[in-house]
Amino acid sequence: xxxxxxxxxxxxxxxxxxxxxxxxxxxxxxxxxxxxxxxxxxxxxxxxxxxxxxxxxxxxxxxxxxxxxxxxxxxxxxxxxxxxxxxxxxxxxxxxxxxxxxxxxxxxxxxxxxxxxxxxxxxxxxxxxxxxxxxxxxxxxxxxxxxxxxxxxxxxxxxxxxxxxxxxxxxxxxxxxxxxxxxxxxxxxxxxxxxxxxxxxxxxxxxxxxxxxxxxxxxxxxxxxxxxxxxxxxxxxxxxxxxxxxxxxxxxxxxxxxxxxxxxxxxxxxxxxxxxxxxxxxxxxxxxxxxxxxxxxxxxxxxxxxxxxxxxxxxxxxxxxxxxxxxxxxxxxxxxxxxxxxxxxxxxxxxxxxxxxxxxxxxxxxxxxxxxxxxxxxxxxxxxxxxxxxxxxxxxxxxxxxxxxxxxxxxxxxxxxxxxxxxxxxxxxxxxxxxxxxxxxxxxxxxxxxxxxxxxxxxxxxxxxxxxxxxxxxxxxxxxxxxxxxxxxxxxxxxxxxxxxxxxxxxxxxxxxxxxxxxxxxxxxxxxxxxxxxxxxxxxxxxxxxxxxxxxxxxxxxxxxxxxxxxxxxxxxxxxxxxxxxxxxxxxxxxxxxxxxxxxxxxxxxxxxxx
Numbered sequence: 138x139x140x141x142x143x144x145x146x147x148x149x150x151x152x153x154x155x156x157x158x159x160x161x162x163x164x165x166x167x168x169x170x171x172x173x174x175x176x177x178x179x180x181x182x183x184x185x186x187x188x189x190x191x192x193x194x195x196x197x198x199x200x201x202x203x204x205x206x207x208x209x210x211x212x213x214x215x216x217x218x219x220x221x222x223x224x225x226x227x228x229x230x231x232x233x234x235x236x237x238x239x240x241x242x243x244x245x246x247x248x249x250x251x252x253x254x255x256x257x258x259x260x261x262x263x264x265x266x267x268x269x270x271x272x273x274x275x276x277x278x279x280x281x282x283x284x285x286x287x288x289x290x291x292x293x294x295x296x297x298x299x300x301x302x303x304x305x306x307x308x309x310x311x312x313x314x315x316x317x318x319x320x321x322x323x324x325x326x327x328x329x330x331x332x333x334x335x336x337x338x339x340x341x342x343x344x345x346x347x348x349x350x351x352x353x354x355x356x357x358x359x360x361x362x363x364x365x366x367x368x369x370x371x372x373x374x375x376x377x378x379x380x381x382x383x384x385x386x387x388x389x390x391x392x393x394x395x396x397x398x399x400x401x402x403x404x405x406x407x408x409x410x411x412x413x414x415x416x417x418x419x420x421x422x423x424x425x426x427x428x429x430x431x432x433x434x435x436x437x438x439x440x441x442x443x444x445x446x447x448x449x450x451x452x453x454x455x456x457x458x459x460x461x462x463x464x465x466x467x468x469x470x471x472x473x474x475x476x477x478x479x480x481x482x483x484x485x486x487x488x489x490x491x492x493x494x495x496x497x498x499x500x501x502x503x504x505x506x507x508x509x510x511x512x513x514x515x516x517x518x519x520x521x522x523x524x525x526x527x528x529x530x531x532x533x534x535x536x537x538x539x540x541x542x543x544x545x546x547x548x549x550x551x552x553x554x555x556x557x558x559x560x561x562x563x564x565x566x567x568x569x570x571x572x573x574x575x576x577x578x579x580x581x582x583x584x585x586x587x588x589x590x591x592x593x594x595x596x597x598x599x600x601x602x603x604x605x606x607x608x609x610x611x612x613x614x615x616x617x618x619x620x621x622x623x624x625x626x627x628x629x630x631x632x633x634x635x636x637x638x639x640x641x642x643x644x645x646x647x648x649x650x651x652x653x654x655x656x657x658x659x660x661x662x663x664x665x666x667x668x669x670x671x672x673x674x675x676x677x678x679x680x681x682x683x684x685x686x687x688x689x690x691x692x693x694x695x696x697x698x699x700x701x702x703x704x705x706x707x708x709x710x711x712x713x714x715x716x717x718x719x720x721x722x723x724x725x726x727x728x729x730x731x732x733x734x735x736x737x738x739x740x741x742x743x744x745x746x747x748x
Contacts (some may be wrong), residue, residue, distance in 0.1 A: 142256040156279035157214075157249050159299055162333040162381055164282075166214070166249070170420040171247065173335070173382035174409050175216060179390040183207045189391065189402060190409025193249055199672040205247055214249035216284065217282035222270035223255060223277050225359035241275050252401060253298060254286040260726075262290060264296045264337075284335070289725045302335040302384060307371040308363065309343050309459045309638055314374040315436050315453040321378030322424075333381035338371050339363060340387050340401055342642075346635050351482025352651060352739050360641050362397050365404035365545050366461045366511060366614065367639070372408055373451035373512045375436035379424040383412075387516065400548045405540040410534045414485055414527065415514060418447040428473040428501065432466045439473060445518030446480070447475045448473065448504070452511055457640045460688065461511065462618035463631040463654050465611045479519040479667025483527075487542075487603035510607040539599040542606035543590050546613075550583050552641060553613050559644040560624070572619060583609040653742050662735040668695055668707045678733030688720040689713050701748045 157166045164171045175193040176186055184203070186194060197219040200208070208215060219241060253268050256262040262495035269283050303324065307317040324334060341347075342361045350359045353703060367691065368385075375383060391402045412419060422440030429436055434454035440447045450471065452464040478497060482504045485489035493515065494505045506513060517525055586609035593602035617640045625637040626649060636646040663676035681693045692710045699706030711727045713719035 139513075139696075146410050152277060157281055157332065158279075159282050161331050161736070164333065164381060170417065171218075172412065172416045172420040173214075173384075174412055175335075175382060175384040175457065176391070176405075177384070177387050179387060181390050181392045183211050183213050187211050187213055187393050189406040190413060191385075191405075195252070195381075199245065200247075202244070205244060208247040213247065215247055216250050216252055219251040219253065219272045219275070221268070223253075223264055223271075223274050223544045238740075239275060240277050241272075242277060248281060248284040249283045250300060252286070252302075253283050254302075258287055258294070259290055259704070262293055263298075265294070268298050272711070291324055291327045292329075292724045295332045300382070301328060302337070302382075303380075304337045306337060306339045306343070306372050306386075308339055310344075312369055313450070313453060313455070314458055315499055318374045318436065318438070321375065321380060325379070326722050327724050334379070335382035336375040336378075336380045337367060338375065338567050339382050340368055340385055340405065341389070342639065344388070349572045349635065350645065353652075354645075359645060360397060362401045363462075363639060364641065365400065365407075365549070366610075367458060368404055369408060370451055370453075370457055370461065371511060373449060376419060377427075377436065377449050377451065379438075379440070381420070389654070396548065396551075399494060400545065400552070403544050405549070407538065410538055410541070411514070413486075413534065414530045415447060416530075417442055417526075418445075422447060425475075428471050430471040431468065432469050432509070434464075435466070435469065435471070437471050437473075442523075444520040444523040445516055446473075446476070446512075448515040448517065450506075450509065450515070459615055460618050460621040460640045461617040463611055464511045466506075466509045468502050468505060468507060470505040472498060472501045474500040474515070476517060477519065478502065480517045481519065481524075483516045483524065485514045485516060485527070485531055487600040488531045488533075488538050489600055490524065490531060491600070508604070508607075510611060535599050536597075539556040539594055539602040539606075542603045543594060546583070546587055546590065546609040548607040549610055549613050550580070550587065553580065553617060556641055556643055557620075560620075561647060576616045576619060579612040582612040586612070600723045653744075656742060658744065662737070663732060666732070667703055668699075668705050669703050671695055674743055680731045682729050682731070683727070684725050684727045686723055686725065686727040688715075689723055691725040691726070692726055693730055 155165070155168050157164065157171075159165070164173065171192075173193045173680070174191050175195050176189075176191045178196050180192045182192065184207070191213075193214045194208075196215055199217050200215050204215075207213070221239075231730050249270055253265055253272060255265050255268070258265070266284060272283065273280050283297075284292050284300040285298045286302045286304045287294050288303075288305055291301060301324075303321065306322070307314065310317075312320060321334065321336065340363055342359070342363065347359055347361055351357070369594040372383060385405060387401075389398065391398060391405070412626050418440040423440045425441050425446075426449070427437040427439055430450070434452055434457075435450055438449045440449070448471065452461060453463060454464065457464065460571070480502070482493040482495045484493055484506060496503045496505075499572050504515060505515075506515075511558045516524065518524055558651065586605045590602045590605035590609065593605060605748045621640050621643060624643050625634065634646055634650060634676055636642045636649055665674035665679055668674070683691060689711050694710075695705040697705060699708040707730065709728055709730065
C-alpha cells in the first residue's frame with residue numbers, strides 16, 4: 138500500500154481560484170475553511186439543493202457537461218468516482234468509448250474530492266491503494282483529496298486516502314447516541330493523524346427494513362422517512378465527535394410534492410442553515426472535550442478556534458434515536474473547565490445571539506440556559522469581531538429559521554394526529570384516564586403554541602416564533618413517547634422488533650407483532666446451533682475467521698463454561714498481545730464465527746435468538 142501524501146502543493150490553483158485541498162484536517166476551498174454538507178443525488182435540480190443549504194452533491198458516477206455547467210454557475214461541488222478505471226485498460230479496449238481516461242481533464246474542476254471506494258472494502262484494500270495511486274498520477278492540474286467509504290479497516294485505509302467517510306449509521310445500529318459519539322472519537326485513534334472523518338446521516342428507514350416490509354405486506358408502501366428529531370440528534374452526535382463533513386443518505390428525490398418528502402426537505406434545510414452559522418468551528422475547530430450538565434441526559438462537546446469556542450449540547454436519553462420524548466429542561470446549566478473568565482456566553486437561537494448568565498464555580502465556568510430543547514449551540518468568546526461575524530451569519534437566515542421551525546411543528550401535529558387515527562382503537566382505551574388526558578392536553582398545548590408562533594411570524598418576532606414552535610413540538614414529543622412506550626412494551630423492544638424504531642411506524646409495528654405472535658413456531662433451521670458437537674457444526678458449514686490484528690489475538694472453542702443448556706456452548710476469546718498495555722480500541726474483530734446459510738421462503742417470519 139502507498140502512503141497518502143499532501144493533496145496539493147501550496148499555490149497550485151484550478152482556474153483562477155486555489156484548488157480544493159486539505160491543510161491538516163481542515164478542508165480549504167477557494168481559500169476558505171469549508172465544511173461539506175453533502176446530499177446523495179436523486180435527480181433534483183442543483184439550484185433546488187442549493188436552496189436547501191447543501192454545498193456538495195455525491196454522485197455514483199462522474200457528472201456530465203450539463204451538471205458541471207450548473208455547478209459552475211451556482212458554486213456547487215461534486216464528490217464522485219474518478220473517470221479512471223481501478224484496473225488496467227485491457228489490450229484492444231477503447232478508453233474513449235468506455236469513459237476511461239488516462240488523464241483527468243480540467244472539465245472536472247467542480248469536483249471537490251474523488252470517491253475511490255471499492256466494495257467489499259476489506260478484500261479490496263490493495264485495489265483501492267492502486268486506484269488511489271493511479272488517480273493521483275492522472276490529475277492534470279491539481280490533486281484533489283481522495284475519500285473512501287468505510288465500516289472498518291480504518292488504519293489501513295487512512296494510509297491510502299485523505300478522508301474517511303464512516304458509513305456506520307447513528308440510528309438503527311444498536312448504539313445509543315452518546316455511544317455513537319464515543320465510537321467516532323475512537324476511530325480517530327486508529328487513523329493516520331490528521332485524517333478528517335465524514336459521517337453518513339440517514340434520513341429514511343434502512344433499506345433492509347423497508348424491503349422486509351414490502352415482503353411482509355405484499356408490496357404495500359411504508360412511510361419511510363425518519364422524524365426530524367431523529368435526524369437532528371444523529372447529526373449533533375456526529376458533530377460532537379468532531380467530524381469534518383456530513384453526508385445525508387437519501388434514495389428518493391427531495392423535490393417531490395408529498396408531505397413526507399416536504400417534511401424531510403424542511404428538516405434538512407433547517408439543519409444546513411444552522412451549520413452555516415457554525416461553519417468556522419465545524420470546519421476548523423479543535424475538540425477540547427466536553428463539560429458537565431445539570432441534566433444527565435444532555436451531553437456537551439466543546440470546539441475551539443483561535444478567537445472563540447463553541448459548546449454543542451444534545452439530548453442522549455434512553456432510546457432517544459428512536460422516539461425522543463420531551464427532551465427539554467428549564468434552567469439547565471453546564472460547566473466548562475478551563476474557560477477564561479473574560480469570555481461571554483451567547484446562545485444561537487432563531488438567528489440571534491442571546492446573552493446567557495455565567496458564573497465562576499468550582500471546576501470552571503457555569504453557563505445557564507433558560508430553556509433547553511433537544512439541542513443547543515452556545516458561543517463563548519471575548520472577541521467582539523468573532524461575535525459580530527457570528528451574528529451576521531445568523532441574521533441572514535433569521536426569518537427562514539423561524540419559518541422552518543413553524544413548518545416542522547405544524548407538520549408534526551398533523552403527523553401525530555394521522556398516526557393516532559391509524560392506531561387500533563383499543564390501544565388508547567387500555568390506558569389509564571390520566572395518561573389519555575395528558576396526551577390530549579399535550580396536543581392542545583401544541584395547537585396553542587402553533588397559533589402563537591404564527592402570530593409572532595406575522596409581527597417579525599422571530600425568536601419568539603422559534604420558541605413557540607419548539608414548545609409546540611416538545612408537547613407533541615411527550616405524547617409520542619407515552620403512546621410509543623405503551624405500544625412497543627418498553628425501550629428494549631426496539632431491538633426485538635425492526636419497525637419499533639420510529640413513532641410513525643407504530644401502526645405497521647402493531648400489525649407485524651400481531652401476525653407474528655399468532656403464528657406457530659417451526660423447527661430450528663440452524664443446524665449445529667446447540668454447539669454440542671464440533672463435527673456436526675463443521676459438516677453444517679459453520680466457519681470461524683481470524684482478523685490478523687496487530688494488537689490482539691483471538692480464539693474460538695466449544696467450552697463447558699459457556700453452556701446454557703447441554704454440555705457445551707460457543708466461547709469466543711480476544712486477548713491483547715501486550716497485556717500490560719492493552720489497546721484502547723482495535724480496528725476490526727480479531728475473531729469471528731459465521732453460521733451456515735438456511736433455506737427460507739418469501740413471506741416467512743424469522744425468529745432469531747441466542748444467549
